[in-house]
Amino acid sequence: xxxxxxxxxxxxxxxxxxxxxxxxxxxxxxxxxxxxxxxxxxxxxxxxxxxxxxxxxxxxxxxxxxxxxxxxxxxxxxxxxxxxxxxxxxxxxxxxxxxxxxxxxxxxxxxxxxxxxxxxxxxxxxxxxxxxxxxxxxxxxxxxxxxxxxxxxxxxxxxxxxxxxxxxxxxxxxxxxxxxxxxxxxxxxxxxxxxxxxxxxxxxxxxxxxxxxxxxxxxxxxxxxxxxxxxxxxxxxxxxxxxxxxxxxxxxxxxxxxxxxxxxxxxxxxxxxxxxxxxxxxxxxxxxxxxxxxxxxxxxxxxxxx
Amino acid sequence: xxxxxxxxxxxxxxxxxxxxxxxxxxxxxxxxxxxxxxxxxxxxxxxxxxxxxxxxxxxxxxxxxxxxxxxxxxxxxxxxxxxxxxxx
Numbered sequence: 001x002x003x004x005x006x007x008x009x010x011x012x013x014x015x016x017x018x019x020x021x022x023x024x025x026x027x028x029x030x031x032x033x034x035x036x037x038x039x040x041x042x043x044x045x046x047x048x049x050x051x052x053x054x055x056x057x058x059x060x061x062x063x064x065x066x067x068x069x070x071x072x073x074x075x076x077x078x079x080x081x082x083x084x085x086x087x088x089x090x091x092x093x094x095x096x097x098x099x100x101x102x103x104x105x106x107x108x109x110x111x112x113x114x115x116x117x118x119x120x121x122x123x124x125x126x127x128x129x130x131x132x133x134x135x136x137x138x139x140x141x142x143x144x145x146x147x148x149x150x151x152x153x154x155x156x157x158x159x160x161x162x163x164x165x166x167x168x169x170x171x172x173x174x175x176x177x178x179x180x181x182x183x184x185x186x187x188x189x190x191x192x193x194x195x196x197x198x199x200x201x202x203x204x205x206x207x208x209x210x211x212x213x214x215x216x217x218x219x220x221x222x223x224x225x226x227x228x229x230x231x232x233x234x235x236x237x238x239x240x241x242x243x244x245x246x247x248x249x250x251x252x253x254x255x256x257x258x259x260x261x262x263x264x265x266x267x268x269x270x271x272x273x274x275x276x277x278x279x280x281x282x283x284x285x286x287x288x289x290x291x292x293x294x295x296x297x298x299x300x301x302x303x304x305x306x
Numbered sequence: 307x308x309x310x311x312x313x314x315x316x317x318x319x320x321x322x323x324x325x326x327x328x329x330x331x332x333x334x335x336x337x338x339x340x341x342x343x344x345x346x347x348x349x350x351x352x353x354x355x356x357x358x359x360x361x362x363x364x365x366x367x368x369x370x371x372x373x374x375x376x377x378x379x380x381x382x383x384x385x386x387x388x389x390x391x392x393x394x
Contacts, residue, residue: 248326249324261335265330269316273318273326277320
């Protein structure tokens with residue numbers, strides 16, 4: 001399979017302009033198009049090791065981030081296009097890369113209801129996956145990035161996709177979204193962190209994405225077994241601790257963090273029941289990444305550090 | 307009075323002090339204490355009167371404690387009605 005980094009700069013530029021960059025991302029194929037240098041730079045940096053699908057394969061998501069037309073162009077605005085439609089307002093060009101990533105998240109959040117989907121980071125060691133649901137600001141992306149830089153495999157920074165009535169997680173490895181202070185925290189944590197373009201003054205503040213496919217098996221599509229569900233919470237004030245939590249409470253909280261639990265109705269209930277019944281659930285309060293990684297190493301039923 | 311559920315609900319009981327109840331009629335999911343979960347479980351297959359519920363729950367209970375059990379069940383039934391997962 002051809003990788004994105006095997007394209008010459010000219011070929012990449014021409015194909016990206018023409019909407020001919022069909023990337024294999026987990027079980028999906030995203031076709032990307034853009035005429036914006038900042039978006040091209042981000043894709044080249046963060047997706048360089050992703051495989052390209054062949055032309056005859058079905059594209060799941062046609063996504064474009066294009067310079068605006070007419071007055072929009074004069075105002076320095078760009079637009080996110082999905083299947084030829086503009087689902088969102090225009091975007092300042094300087095924030096285009098962050099919006100491309102958010103738009104790609106949106107594609108999965110809105111579709112793919114064959115899975116129970118949780119708003120969660122997912123990491124793994126061996127064949128064992130840990131699901132980390134959390135509201136924005138809980139510290140799940142920062143922890144996910146730090147774990148990825150410490151030998152864990154990043155399966156997703158955004159979506160835990162669970163086939164109903166299984167305890168499996170479907171890998172969907174894409175860049176990790178870092179916001180505000182987290183960007184410097186991760187740069188300080190490891191000089192190996194590869195970061196994409198910085199988007200300033202977005203509705204989430206300053207945003208930059210970290211390359212997540214760090215390991216040799218990062219693009220493996222084999223489903224992994226969920227062994228634990230951890231609800232991380234960053235807090236400077238509270239004592240750092242990893243504590244077991246009740247499954248029934250965790251069921252409700254995980255449902256709250258789900259994109260489609262209610263939509264799936266009874267199927268969602270049974271999917272969540274199967275998942276929660278098979279994993280140990282924890283609260284993780286942390287402010288020190290090294291401590292949080294040590295705590296993750298203490299979670300039972302996970303293979304030891306490689 | 308006879309009590310019945312809005313739907314044949316689904317329970318997730320992990321042997322904790324709370325249970326999860328899914329009401330297929332509304333699509334809502336509730337976290338109930340285990341006593342309320344017991345009541346919903348009893349009503350999941352057929353409607354029952356308050357007296358029948360008390361009889362089922364009274365096994366192993368001292369006779370002098372039955373009035374208190376009846377009061378507890380009545381209270382739980384009222385709360386479950388307020389949650390719209392039970393109706394008389």
